[in-house]
Amino acid sequence: MARLEFEAIGTHWQIDLPAVFTVPEQASVQADIRKTIADYDQLYSRFRSDSIVQRLAQQAGSYHLPSHATELFQLYQQLYQLTDGAFTPLIGNTLEQAGYDADYSLQPKTLTRPQSWEEVIQFQDNKLTLTHPALLDFGAGGKGQLVDLVSAVIEQAGITDYCVDAGGDLRQRTSQAEPLRVGLEHPQQLAQAIGIVALKNQSLCGSAGNRRQWGKYHHIINPQTLTSPTKIMATWVVADTTLLADAVATALFFVPPEQLYAVGQFEYLVVDQQLHAQKSAQFPGELFTA
Amino acid sequence: MTIPKKLIFTAAVIVIPVFIIGYNASQEKTVLTNTGNNNTNFNTNNANRSVTNASINRNTNTSSTNINSTNTNTTTVSTTTYSDGEYTASGSYQSPGGSESIAVTLTLSDNVVTAVTVVGNANNPTSKQYQSKFISGVEAAVVGKDISSLQLSKVSGSSLTPAGFNKALDAIKSEAEAWWHG
Numbered sequence: 227m228a229r230l231e232f233e234a235i236g237t238h239w240q241i242d243l244p245a246v247f248t249v250p251e252q253a254s255v256q257a258d259i260r261k262t263i264a265d266y267d268q269l270y271s272r273f274r275s276d277s278i279v280q281r282l283a284q285q286a287g288s289y290h291l292p293s294h295a296t297e298l299f300q301l302y303q304q305l306y307q308l309t310d311g312a313f314t315p316l317i318g319n320t321l322e323q324a325g326y327d328a329d330y331s332l333q334p335k336t337l338t339r340p341q342s343w344e345e346v347i348q349f350q351d352n353k354l355t356l357t358h359p360a361l362l363d364f365g366a367g368g369k370g371q372l373v374d375l376v377s378a379v380i381e382q383a384g385i386t387d388y389c390v391d392a393g394g395d396l397r398q399r400t401s402q403a404e405p406l407r408v409g410l411e412h413p414q415q416l417a418q419a420i421g422i423v424a425l426k427n428q429s430l431c432g433s434a435g436n437r438r439q440w441g442k443y444h445h446i447i448n449p450q451t452l453t454s455p456t457k458i459m460a461t462w463v464v465a466d467t468t469l470l471a472d473a474v475a476t477a478l479f480f481v482p483p484e485q486l487y488a489v490g491q492f493e494y495l496v497v498d499q500q501l502h503a504q505k506s507a508q509f510p511g512e513l514f515t516a
Numbered sequence: 517m518t519i520p521k522k523l524i525f526t527a528a529v530i531v532i533p534v535f536i537i538g539y540n541a542s543q544e545k546t547v548l549t550n551t552g553n554n555n556t557n558f559n560t561n562n563a564n565r566s567v568t569n570a571s572i573n574r575n576t577n578t579s580s581t582n583i584n585s586t587n588t589n590t591t592t593v594s595t596t597t598y599s600d601g602e603y604t605a606s607g608s609y610q611s612p613g614g615s616e617s618i619a620v621t622l623t624l625s626d627n628v629v630t631a632v633t634v635v636g637n638a639n640n641p642t643s644k645q646y647q648s649k650f651i652s653g654v655e656a657a658v659v660g661k662d663i664s665s666l667q668l669s670k671v672s673g674s675s676l677t678p679a680g681f682n683k684a685l686d687a688i689k690s691e692a693e694a695w696w697h698g
Binding site: 391 | 634636657659660662666667669672674676681683687688
């Protein structure tokens, strides 16, 4: 396996590809991967002033987005409805107010509740219109979708065995029998794992409030209470797309798994603050218990 | 290994009422409140205690009004010692959506249930949901094992943070300390 490693969109990427390529082929795939990431960053990153989302935060208006925006907005809207608005892309301004802004000031100011989806967002045929300026945040599912898009680039190059790992959100494809052994990081003891997932031809995403945490906030904020959820410590989701796994992993901080079945097939593991774990019947992992 | 009929029946009686109760909760008042977690906890806890008269009676009594099929009023449980091992019970029940079935496997050790596995064979989507709520259950608290001892290919957790974020965190922490000590 050849491993490609780099920093992008605020996290560490590891892409495993078969080692059988010629150097020019590898270079070409690498270039396509980098471009896919750069284009996506320019659309949705809150951390650069020239992104579409930052422009819409300054001024209401319309933009034509690439075709992959349809799936993103459809899933986000569905999760918005299934969580009664707790899962919302309009949380961007609130995250900034809490201190998770483009400069990482981490200094909370007064938080305000975001508006409803219907008040602000219109999405039709890949055209996004905001009727009021608002900062959209796609941190919940954007990285997952980007992993899928990078994987599409890899598959288009004719590669069938690969693993794309963006900061622990994984998508793996293999023609071999052996699954990938993935440790589930203990949210409080980062050198430990609380279990192992056997991942094969699926995506796995994890979410926890441990790393991006400052004062009384972490990177997930409930738009209704304006506080970060405290009952759930960590979630993991296995699904056929990384977009779904990533977004559902965040949604599980707000609602129980049963409330989300309509988005599609997924397996989950939810760990609460007492380290009690609840997992779906077919979750492909074993947990370590006392 | 002989499988005591009473145990199969008892296991089925413990398990099946959950679905009836859960399924009917939306339509009529039931003794147990239908939040998935409560039902799940209740049954998991029972499964993990010794098989005693008290547990089984309570279950049977609260659910007896809701079971259509099986004989619900047998409340005596013998004090027989069960051989250690695995016992499987399968039960079917009538849901508003039709007939559904579920299989329960118990592991007994010294007359104590030490493990429970449940396989749901629901067809109806609502039954699937309720069965799945029950099956997922609440595990014991998880513990950590050193990653270096586990031969892992990958680790998944919250996303690794960029250097900028870590620097910012350090900065506010030292600010906080300075304020405290200053």
